[in-house]
Amino acid sequence: MKFIQSDHWQPKGIDELEPNAWQALSRRESTSVIAGPGAGKTEFLAQKAAYLLETGLCPPNQKILAISFKTDAAKNLADRVKERCPEELSNRFVSMTFDAFTKNLVDRFRMALPERHRPSKRYEISFPTFRQEKSLISSFRNNFGNAVGIYNIRQRLQNMNQFIGSVRIGDSGLLWLEEEFLDFWLSQQINYADGISRVSFLALNRLAECIVRTNDHVHRSIRASYPIVFVDEFQDTTFAQYDFLSSVFKSSEVEVTVVGDYKQRIMAWAGAKGDAFHQFEADFSAQRHSLLLNHRSSPELVRIQHVIARAIDHEVREVQTSNNNLISGDAAWICCSYNVNQEAAHLAHWIANDMQGRSLNPRNYSILVRQKPEDYEQQLSHYLAQHGLSLRNESVKIGQATLQDLLAEELTILFSTLLKLGLGHRNAQAWNQLSADVRLLRNTTKEDEKALRQVERQLALFISELKDLMRQSFRPDNSRLVFERIIAFIDLNDLRKTFSRYATGDLLEINLAALEEFFTNCVDTQNSWTGLLDEFEGTNHIPLMTIHKSKGLEFDTTIFMGIDDNAWWSYRPGDSEGLSTFFVALSRAKQRAIFSYCQQRGQRTKIADFYALLSAAGVQEYVIPPSVVV
Numbered sequence: 011m012k013f014i015q016s017d018h019w020q021p022k023g024i025d026e027l028e029p030n031a032w033q034a035l036s037r038r039e040s041t042s043v044i045a046g047p048g049a050g051k052t053e054f055l056a057q058k059a060a061y062l063l064e065t066g067l068c069p070p071n072q073k074i075l076a077i078s079f080k081t082d083a084a085k086n087l088a089d090r091v092k093e094r095c096p097e098e099l100s101n102r103f104v105s106m107t108f109d110a111f112t113k114n115l116v117d118r119f120r121m122a123l124p125e126r127h128r129p130s131k132r133y134e135i136s137f138p139t140f141r142q143e144k145s146l147i148s149s150f151r152n153n154f155g156n157a158v159g160i161y162n163i164r165q166r167l168q169n170m171n172q173f174i175g176s177v178r179i180g181d182s183g184l185l186w187l188e189e190e191f192l193d194f195w196l197s198q199q200i201n202y203a204d205g206i207s208r209v210s211f212l213a214l215n216r217l218a219e220c221i222v223r224t225n226d227h228v229h230r231s232i233r234a235s236y237p238i239v240f241v242d243e244f245q246d247t248t249f250a251q252y253d254f255l256s257s258v259f260k261s262s263e264v265e266v267t268v269v270g271d272y273k274q275r276i277m278a279w280a281g282a283k284g285d286a287f288h289q290f291e292a293d294f295s296a297q298r299h300s301l302l303l304n305h306r307s308s309p310e311l312v313r314i315q316h317v318i319a320r321a322i323d324h325e326v327r328e329v330q331t332s333n334n335n336l337i338s339g340d341a342a343w344i345c346c347s348y349n350v351n352q353e354a355a356h357l358a359h360w361i362a363n364d365m366q367g368r369s370l371n372p373r374n375y376s377i378l379v380r381q382k383p384e385d386y387e388q389q390l391s392h393y394l395a396q397h398g399l400s401l402r403n404e405s406v407k408i409g410q411a412t413l414q415d416l417l418a419e420e421l422t423i424l425f426s427t428l429l430k431l432g433l434g435h436r437n438a439q440a441w442n443q444l445s446a447d448v449r450l451l452r453n454t455t456k457e458d459e460k461a462l463r464q465v466e467r468q469l470a471l472f473i474s475e476l477k478d479l480m481r482q483s484f485r486p487d488n489s490r491l492v493f494e495r496i497i498a499f500i501d502l503n504d505l506r507k508t509f510s511r512y513a514t515g516d517l518l519e520i521n522l523a524a525l526e527e528f529f530t531n532c533v534d535t536q537n538s539w540t541g542l543l544d545e546f547e548g549t550n551h552i553p554l555m556t557i558h559k560s561k562g563l564e565f566d567t568t569i570f571m572g573i574d575d576n577a578w579w580s581y582r583p584g585d586s587e588g589l590s591t592f593f594v595a596l597s598r599a600k601q602r603a604i605f606s607y608c609q610q611r612g613q614r615t616k617i618a619d620f621y622a623l624l625s626a627a628g629v630q631e632y633v634i635p636p637s638v639v640v
């Protein structure tokens with residue numbers, strides 16, 4: 011393949027990069043990129059990947075490792091690289107979540123762990139609750155009595171994630187009690203009477219760190235395979251994740267580029283490290299670059315965002331936007347209602363009118379809430395249905411996965427593309443992507459023309475058989491057959507061999523079970539293949555999700571419900587994480603942000619800050635007349 015000269019390379023799929031982005035892109039040492047919402051941080055990583063791959067600066071025997079926090083974010087980044095680079099280059103871009111990466115290391119090299127710290131071959135992932143953590147700490151205290159008071163252990167255990175992230179398994183520098191706690195905490199996850207360990211992602215992280223640090227062969231081979239590493243949403247890096255990164259890549263030739271926005275730091279409760287950028291810049295001798303444009307939101311929304319941004323950081327610089335205001339009237343307002351029916355009726359009516367007036371579709375809107383989306387679902391669905399619209403809770407659990415994560419899985423995407431083509435959709439892009447994926451699954455190389463032609467023939471034959479089968483009927487027994495045939499065609503063994511995250515452990519089984527459950531639910535509620543596909547993809551549903559799940563996404567209009575003391579029960583005035591959460595929600599909108607306050611849901615005393623900031627930004631408040639209730 012012919013490489014492009016680095017000074018001739020041009021960005022792909024976008025017009026231009028701002029000057030600071032160009033500097034950060036061409037820098038061949040560790041770099042941090044800090045920028046506000048919509049500045050194009052994820053896009054920057056995709057462009058940098060294209061630059062390094064297309065110019066040969068990342069040579070054919072090496073790969074780029076990109077680490078994200080959420081499955082859909084990892085997928086989104088991989089897709090952007092696929093769109094911008096030929097397949098033989100984008101195949102060398104490995105995009106994974108932190109959790110998938112560390113789990114994969116433990117699954118592959120668990121025998122390198124000391125026996126007492128080694129999870130069973132087949133283990134389950136556990137998600138310890140706050141209460142379970144507290145009870146573990148109190149049993150430890152019971153065992154070690156007054157000793158827990160020494161070395162500040164009692165106090166340090168109040169932030170478990172920070173404590174665990176700062177102690178390394180088998181480190182000779184550990185204090186006696188630190189080592190005791192680490193052993194106690196691990197043994198509670200590893201030793202079960204039935205022989206099956208229940209291990210949390212935090213424990214997998216510490217085990218992976220131990221493997222890499224103590225096994226020179228593994229350590230060297232990771233650094234050699236991935237001389238270039240990207241980390242997206244770096245502000246959310248936990249203590250343990252940072253420690254893992256530095257253990258693996260610090261003091262090496264590896265170029266690490268991290269991007270993020272400290273104003274969007276909303277994972278401190280899950281152990282995010284407050285000073286991650288500063289520490290990274292010091293530890294990796296990284297140079298900082300700031301981006302100063304917003305490519306997402308309209309000028310009016312950017313102005314409002316800046317008022318909130320300043321409350322988080324007084325020194326934040328004003329950003330410019332390259333977008334226009336596409337709507338007439340206000341870009342943001344607060345609507346106040348007395349009760350939940352009035353609120354839902356008003357919002358449903360407004361969405362239906364706006365959607366029709368501006369020829370938008372349901373997925374241009376999103377309903378964002380702080381917590382418990384199910385508390386908002388019923389009323390809003392009821393009133394939306396009166397306008398022929400529907401809502402989908404994207405945070406809902408399907409088996410052991412959430413719907414949003416399930417939809418971002420490679421398995422699900424292959425499945426739904428096959429379903430779409432089986433239904434007779436003529437979609438050249440879907441076909442090209444699918445045939446590229448199937449070539450990858452069957453491990454064919456571009457040079458082996460015979461094998462390529464065979465794969466293409468098999469795919470065409472399968473689609474034609476699928477079309478015949480789907481034409482027959484849409485009865486449950488037939489749809490079951492369609493499900494089984496598609497899964498058999500994908501071939502789980504090939505999937506395992508192709509995607510390293512599925513290679514070991516039970517992630518594929520978990521997702522397959524969730525996919526089957528979701529598919530069956532769709533079959534049960536629909537009476538045609540077209541209806542099923544729309545239901546599967548959520549085409550006609552307005553998404554409802556938590557703010558945490560909305561990170562990295564964007565919508566024309568966001569409607570933010572439940573801005574009251576009950577939903578924000580943990581908020582204390584001036585709490586920067588609360589303000590950042592509010593900021594993340596506001597910054598998802600491209601053109602319009604609506605804030606809905608409902609008196610019946612709670613007071614607005616504790617969170618008066620939010621309303622004061624909106625008022626300072628000139629956002630008007632309207633009271634919905636009681637007559638709106640239907």
Ligand SMILES: Nc1ncnc2c1ncn2[C@@H]1O[C@H](COP(=O)(O)OP(=O)(O)OP(=O)(O)O)[C@@H](O)[C@H]1O
Binds near residue numbers: 024305562
């Ligand atoms: N240089 C650019 N020119 C034009 N559009 C761009 C550019 N960079 C990004 N975009 C577009 O701007 C939007 C935001 O980009 P992106 O998601 O990469 O931003 P981000 O900084 O990662 O956002 P956030 O932190 O808010 O999630 C996307 O629609 C993207 O396609």
